[in-house]
Amino acid sequence: MGRFFSQGMDSRKLWRYSNAMTDTLPPCTECASTFTYQVDALLNCPECGHEWEQGLPADEVAVVRDSVGNVLNDGDTVTVIKDLKVKGSSFTVKVGTKVRGIRLVDGDHDIDCKVPGVGQMGLKSIFVKKVSD
Numbered sequence: 001m002g003r004f005f006s007q008g009m010d011s012r013k014l015w016r017y018s019n020a021m022t023d024t025l026p027p028c029t030e031c032a033s034t035f036t037y038q039v040d041a042l043l044n045c046p047e048c049g050h051e052w053e054q055g056l057p058a059d060e061v062a063v064v065r066d067s068v069g070n071v072l073n074d075g076d077t078v079t080v081i082k083d084l085k086v087k088g089s090s091f092t093v094k095v096g097t098k099v100r101g102i103r104l105v106d107g108d109h110d111i112d113c114k115v116p117g118v119g120q121m122g123l124k125s126i127f128v129k130k131v132s133d
């Protein structure tokens with residue numbers, strides 16, 4: 001079993017789950033059941049019979065982080081941390097601009113949002129910081 005452990009523990013993937021490494025087991029990666037139980041290195045789901053290794057979920061969800069490493073979610077409120085020129089216009093999104101209800105998208109500009117006074121546009125997560133609404 002020792003060999004199995006060392007193969008399964010990929011540090012690149014593991015960091016995503018370091019916060020989840022608590023006494024409570026994560027929910028089933030297939031059906032989200034919370035009745036999971038552990039057998040050796042494998043987690044088992046009694047609801048759908050799925051078996052998986054902790055820290056290596058079947059479907060990895062991409063995590064978008066802001067400039068200081070907070071995990072961003074749809075609907076979050078962020079502030080812009082530097083003046084951003086809006087491509088193809090004379091607008092500048094000023095530092096400190098508060099943007100509510102962001103939506104995470106794939107791509108270079110990974111936040112889709114409506115900026116007050118500017119309108120619908122894409123922002124890069126590295127230029128924003130999450131704030132409590």
Ligand SMILES: [Zn+2]
Nearest residue numbers: 028031045048
């Ligand atoms: Zn399940």
